[in-house]
Amino acid sequence: MNGFRQFKQMFLTQLRMTYREKQAWFWGIFFPVILMVIFMSIFSDNSDNDFNVNVALVNEHPNETSEMLYQQISHIPVMEIQTGEPVTREEAEEMVADQEVNAAIVLPESDDDTSLLLIVNKEDEQGIVTQALTGMLNEFVHQANLFAAGAEPIYEIEYEAITSGDTEFSYTDFLLTGMIALSIAQGGIFGMVDLVDMRRKGLIKRLRMTPADMNLFGFSDMVMRLIFSVVQIILLSLIGVFIFGANLFINFAGLIVVFLLGAISFNAIGYFFSSFSKTTEAFMGIANIVNFLMMFLSGVFFPVETMPDWLQPVSNVLPLTYFVEGLRETMIYETSIFNAELWTGIGIMVLWGAVTFMLGSWLYKRQSIVATR
Structure with missing residues (x-):
């Protein structure tokens, strides 16, 4: 004791x-x-919210190709068009510079033009959002190329998340x-x-x-x-x-x-x-x-x-x-x-x-x- x-x-x-x-x-x-x-x-x-990217679309010379791409980009779930409609190149660059949007996408100026121009802020060039947006557009262009070539996709990725709990x-x-x-x-x-x-x-x-x-x-x-x-x-x-x-x-x-x-x-x-x-x-x-x-x-x-x-x-x-x-x-x-x-x-x-x-x-x-x- x-x-x-x-x-x-x-x-x-x-x-x-x-x-x-x-x-x-x-x-x-x-x-x-x-x-x-x-x-x-x-x-x-913000951790549980959906990932969103704010972009400005430039379509100064509407044509059949740009209109088709505009419609398809507008329906990408994680991509939000800041103004709800296309803006001028000057307005888009100003919005990117002022960081009002994550990036601006310039649509083709003619039916023969085959390129999309992505404009980003230099300060955010290596950021996660910019990298994610670049990856999304690359995949979008790849799918558009397959569609234009008439190729049928063979392989696809399936996604599944598991957890030991109910939440x-x-x-x-x-x-x-x-x-x-x-x-x-x-x-x-x-x-x-x-x-x-x-x-x-x-x-x-x-x-x-x-x-x-x-x-x-x-x-x-x-x-x-x-x-x-x-x-x-x-x-x-x-x-x-x-x-x-x-x-x-x-x-x-x-x-x-x-x-x-x-x-x-x-x-x-x-x-x-x-x-x-x-x-x-x-x-x-x-x-x-x-x-x-x-x-x-x-x-x-x-x-x-x-x-x-x-x-x-x-x-x-x-x-x-x-x-x-x-x-x-x-x-x-x-x-x-x-x-x-x-x-x-x-x-x-x-x-x-x-x-x-x-x-x-x-x-x-x-x-x-x-x-x-």
Whole structure:
């Protein structure tokens, strides 16, 4: 019972310390909530809408070919004619320059003319909308060529989308799980800043000189941070589901395993940073750099597959990448705990935690030996 009373007192002390630590609350709770609300407010309203392209059509010299093409282009579902009717070349160029439309299409000026002119804004030349519009027009011209040649299409593409739940997934679902993973990782890393302050003030050294069990001290700190992470995952899930309409299809066994091992691993990484940081400023500087890299390279906001090929190998070694994937698999896709790919990601993440914990423990022990000499 003495051990339990000691653990209880240490746990309450850790809880009070965390409650007073403003940086841990900001990075662990408020920053992820603010970031998630901003991104979801920007993307949630448009993520589920149909893709549309606003264009201006130029048909200054109507003829049989241009009229036929005009009718066909007008019936492309994703293409919206801005003015509802053709405009002059000058008006179209002005609309493109002012970004009132995504592009302008100049129709053939005679029956013998066989080309369509696409006018785009130079600033948006490499944009997604421009690339999509170019692809659509290329397909349109290809089909028109087949029709003119009298060729019958032989092959076609069929499309089917499947999901493990009853509702289609959206960017909101993707972002929610990414932000949950990011917030837990930040809570684990930035939450260890109090160890730096305790060591700087000599509190850890004094604690070692008391009958207090240092193992219980570490265990109480870990339990407190796991509870803190549970608050994070519940709060962000409630905001995502009830305010932004996110969908969650949770495999609870898999989620618990990923959550526990992920939270412990990022606590270990924060523990490692605290072992060689002389001041809280130094700790926050290192933690912020690592957090910045992981935030944008670990698939929190956008899929890793969409990143440049030379950057993807960097993403594939970061622990947050696998934590994000693990939470996404168990919270959206209901992936079973017996899934081999899930455990591969968990293994890489745990390896990060184990290595950094051993290095941190060695550095703390080394500093303790040096201090007693």
